[in-house]
Amino acid sequence: MKKIILASLMAVLLVIMAACGSSDDKEKGTESTKKDxxxxxxxxxxxxxxxxxxxxxxxxxxxxxxxxxxxxxxxxxxxxxxxxxxxxxxxxxxxxxxxxxxxxxxxxxxxxxxxxxxELGIIVPAYMTDINSIEDLKGKEDLFNNELFGIEEGSGGTPLINDAIDKYELDMKQVNSSEGGMLAQAQRFMSAEKPVVFYGWRPHSMFNKFDLKLLEDEKNIFESxxxxxxxxxxxxxxxxxxxxxxxxxxxxxxxxxxxxxxxxxxxxxxxxxxxxxxxxxxxxxxxxxxx
Missing domain, CATH: 3.40.190.10 (Periplasmic binding protein-like II)
Structure with missing residues (x-):
């Protein structure tokens, strides 16, 4: 009888050990899978x-x-x-x-x-006191050499800018480049306090680096x-x-x-x-x- 009880206890112990080992292996396997x-x-x-x-x-x-x-x-x-x-x-x-x-x-x-x-939209430097809305650009396009600077053509902002040019009937073309290229162009004009208009958005450091204003958009093309x-x-x-x-x-x-x-x-x-x-x-x- 003692041998039978002992054998039963050993069997139970082996089952418990096997279960623990399986759990450990599973946990290790999960961590290993993550690493892989x-x-x-x-x-x-x-x-x-x-x-x-x-x-x-x-x-x-x-x-x-x-x-x-x-x-x-x-x-x-x-x-x-x-x-x-x-x-x-x-x-x-x-x-x-x-x-x-x-x-x-x-x-x-x-x-x-x-x-x-x-926020996103069309930006001008704050020193351009007579330009406060996109509508204000109409008739003054030559001040900007008829150019509005944007970022890469594949961005979501590109069609919005083209839509604004079309709906506000602006005699302007969008000039696309990288974000850094656009800002370099804008900074070149702003350092001489010349007219410049470009694409802007938040979050971005441009509003901290420069004194800028987001132009009013009466046609609601640029939604937040x-x-x-x-x-x-x-x-x-x-x-x-x-x-x-x-x-x-x-x-x-x-x-x-x-x-x-x-x-x-x-x-x-x-x-x-x-x-x-x-x-x-x-x-x-x-x-x-x-x-």
């Missing part, structure tokens, strides 16, 4: 994209994943999302990017809102924007915890703009600033992570 899984974030050549991407990247790496950044214009970022080549993008502006989103709406997913009330995070349809299956984190994502316009300023004015490293933000907002990070 790369989360790809799209990055556009806009200053507003840098801080949110840097913060998200560090948090996802802290979760145990590798993170890769893919740089492209917004059109190619959304195409990458639709194909599954890019897992998430932190800087979709609506309604500005509505055409990009609508084209691939069956293959991508809105995950969360970063912030609301992001909502900035969102989008992911591809496979992210939830690929990395459900990353999907959940990005679905809970939140940051403020002022926080993004402050980080942009520190990057541009003080030469701070974006990832160092992102780490500071994480350390100073741990409660918010924990909430986003569902802790």
């Amino acid at each position: 899984t790369t989360i790809t974030l799209g990055v556009t050549p806009w200053t507003s994209t840098v801080p949110p991407t840097a913060v998200a990247k560090l948090i996802i790496e802290d979760m145990g994943y590798s993170v890769k950044e893919v740089k492209a214009d917004v059109g190619n970022v959304v195409i990458g999302l639709s194909r599954g080549d890019i897992d998430a993008f932190m800087d979709i502006w609506l309604p500005g990017h509505v055409n990009h989103i609508t084209k691939f709406e069956d293959d991508i997913e809105e995950l969360s809102i970063s912030y609301d009330d992001a 924007s909502t900035v969102l995070v989008y992911g591809n349809n496979g992210l939830k299956e690929k990395a459900p915890d990353v999907h959940a984190f990005l679905s809970n994502w939140s940051i403020t316009l002022d926080e993004v703009e402050q980080m942009i300023l520190e990057i541009e004015e003080d030469g701070k490293d974006p990832e160092e600033l992102a780490r500071e933000w994480i350390d100073n907002n741990q409660d918010k990070v924990d909430e986003m992570l569902g802790k």
